[in-house]
Amino acid sequence: MSEQTSSETVDYKDTVFLPKTDFPMRAGLANKEPGILARWRDEKLYETLRKRRAGKEKFILHDGPPYANGDIHIGHALNKTLKDLVVRTQSLLGKDAPYVPGWDCHGLPIEWKIEEQYRKKKRNKDEVPASEFRAECRSYADNWVNVQREQFQRLGIMGEWDKPYLTMDYSAETTIVSELLKFAENGQLYRGAKPIMWSPVEKTALAEAEVEYEDVTSTQIDVAFEIIEAPNCPAIQELIAKGEKVHAVIWTTTPWTIPVNQALAFGADINYKIVRISSLSGCALNCVVASELVLGLQQRRAGISELPEGAVYEIGWPDAPSFKGSQLAGAMAKHPMADAFSSSLPFRGGTEGGDEPHAPDQIDSPHPNPSPEGEGLEHIPSINRDSELAEFFTRPRPFLDGSSFVTTDAGTGLVHMAPDHGEDDFDLCKANGLNPVFAVEADGVYRADWAWLPRGDARSGSVINKKFTAANGPICSDLRAAGALLSADDFKHSYPHSWRSKAKIIYRCTPQWFVPMDTPLPEHVRNDAEGVGSERAQGKGVNLSLRDVALDEIRNTVRFVPERGKRRLESMVEGRPDWVLSRQRAWGVPIALYVNRKSGDYLNDPAVNARIIAAFQAGGADAWFDADHQTLLGADHDLADYEVVNDILDVWFDSGCTHSFVLESGNWPDHQSPADLYLEGSDQHRGWFQSSLLESCGTRGRAPYKAVLTHGMTLDKTGRKMSKSLGNTLDPKKVINAQGADILRLWAASVDFTEDHRIGDEILKTVSDSYRKLRNTFRYMLGALADYDAANEATAYDDLPELERYILHRLAELDAGLKQAVNDFAFGKYVRAISDFVNDDLSAFFFDIRKDCLYCDVGPHMPHGTRTRCAYRTVVNILFEALTRYIAPVLVFTAEEIWMTRYPEGESVHLQEWPDVDSGWHNADLADKWQKLSTVRQTVNEAIEPLRREKTIRSSLEADIVYPLADLPVTPDEFAELCIIAGVSDGTEIAVTKTTHHKCGRCWRLIPDVPEDGALCSRCDSVLNG
């Protein structure tokens, strides 16, 4: 007692309401999140949500399947988080938004891994039964599906994880093959030969997506083709008539294509010159070269990158005749190795169309340019003069018009054509009746019966073997011996490689299965489409092809976010070639067709197809490889008449079918087709977006999606691409284990994912900081709402003070903005809006102003607090309910933690729907007024600052302000409350002085009605004592 009286002031701390909550300031997400996940699993949150939303408007996000191979990387984390944000925000809006994740399980990379394991164990893959090999691939994929499934769930991705879709499920494989058979039945399938990307190492065709470009050093050579005749080119004819030889010079970086050369191409508008170039042995050659490329040829021959201008004609021809490329039409040349064969063979002449035989005496005459070694053609070691195919080399090579692709950017302006090994070559030769010869076999070696450098010859080798194509390798040596090699040197350039083996790939003609882009679709497919405003609806399309329908869907039906995705997909579909479906591999869905040995047509019998599908249903794709094909063919067909196709399907066809077996199959009854949204990285324009579109348009006449959302790539902190070789990758698992999945999710939601974006330690630190700010404000609300008694405190809108109504106005604005952001999938805007609102409107403004009220407007004689305090807590409660729901799709774990703190016995926040925010809370007049007051508040703060710095006053509560009050729509008391100052008086100039009032011992305000420091103000007195 005596001690109390000796104390000057009474400690009122216990009479003041302070926020209290068990919600910790420090998150400890990494430790806490797994527990929350376990709880969701136990409570079957996803299933409960499905039941709760059953019957509501649907929103179907169809998951693009990641490849089941390896741990997830940051790109997966971004992609899945964005999908989760879409699904959860749509669900929050009250829609039924199921999410079935899937995996892409077939394909080369897995096959490659199994083969790698075989190699380590010294097993030969070819000796392992296919079914065993496929089983191992299946088990490998299965393992990674499980690993990734855990990792995705740890990220907080909500979905039907117990029943994902796998492209290797028997039901999926069945659907894939039946989709293929739809193409077959519709006549939208053909077998053709085309040069396609081929990997001699993996011995398979590669999809464009399986190819990457890297710099390599190749051998560049200039090769002279002797011109036999050029009937439309007087300049050449004149020289030939004089008995001189004229050579067309071609440049190539793939010397190995010379043995399969079949023609030469010129540009009709290119100017050519006949220049005299000394051969290596000193004789002069008349060479046809594009005028502007003479210098480049000389440089290559000199082995230098720059040649002085004057040097050009040193061995040239001052008045070299020149002519337009079009004059080369009808000209003929000899293959450089032709003489090597004809020297011991009777001339056989052209084989392709009765060309006039050429004078044998010319061919038999001694070669004017013997090789420097002087050995001559007799000594070329790798010639099989007796070969039936020797004739290939003695045929004349026609000059063809290649104006569409022959340029004067590099080379000689003349291009040698090997239809087996180039798209331009193939197309141009095909148009001129020259067909591929399939000389290079699957492993990159010329076939055994080839006349030059055949398999089995000691000098032969794979065409991607550097030694084989080197300047001193067999090809160059032989060409040199034949006097046809003008230069051979290293050449650095970008060259395609297999993404798996990193080995060089080549273009190679092989028989493959194709889906044609430009063949008219059957009517029943075209008419399935219901494209609004489409060309089809306008009755334009009688002969619409797959390309037409796909473009129509892109242009007229599908929504693209961002918009530029439309143009990108469009240009790709416009320009793409026919779709190559086949792969010569084992781990995939077979192209289940029988080809008639006589006609070459595939069997198109619905009854057989039905048996095939039934077999797949029972045993998956293995059913084809292990099948009794005669049984599948039935009594109407004899297996002996048919070739069983053993190719498998491109994995892009697999994933292109996911819409069929996920959305339409009924295996996931809450799904429907078409999907509302496909959401993938921008690389999928060429991949899944396109394969799905083509598959669906080819079978259903419409796109499988209503909207396509693309995100950019995640780069490192400096904006460079992440790669293992650069060592700048960032492992999402590490972020999750160090900072928590919510931090990674907040990052994904914060960046502008429509563009390429960055991640790094500093960026994650910034994200953590804004997370902490959000977390603390929620913590404050939880504390402020401790013991909130709605029955006694809840205040009707009309009874709320203006400040509270202004905040509700701001909430209504936020609410509308967030809804818009959800519909635009603009998650960056979404979290920024929440963050700004929490920081500016709440923490620094509303909560700060009302702290006094919250703490002190309550006491024994006013247990529920003043009306202002009731109003305040009513609004804080509304804010809490709204903000917790808003943030829930982003901070899935934290929102649950917040929610469970408030409602320990309640159900998950993720079952809640979008908060009830009354649009009637919008109040423009109030907003004007309070935004103005907010500015005034800032002005006052600026005015106080100097005094605070010189320590005249400390807390703003000590400041008395002079302020021109006339045009302010508030009372002085309200003004003081707003600015958290002692008091205000009217005046023309803003001024700040230290107040002379005493400080209330309870609420610490310095106001006139406090008799002395430490005594109670009248408000505190009445609250405590009545």
Next chain:
RNA sequence: GGGCCGGUAGCUCAGUUGGUUAGAGCGCACCCCUGAUAAGGGUGAGGUCGGAGGUUCAAAUCCUCCUCGGCCCA
């Protein structure tokens, strides 16, 4: 090599049809508070808008070139 996209404060982002002194949040510095306390409040410093030209009374914004980065294609 070709096509497309992008480069705004340390970080993440806004900047409408060209129009005052280019904004926000976070971070940073300093100050206050010590009753949201490993929190809260305040004030302030940071940008020649990738670079160089050009159009215009006026350019972050339109045009050209260059540069850096990314995606796709060859």
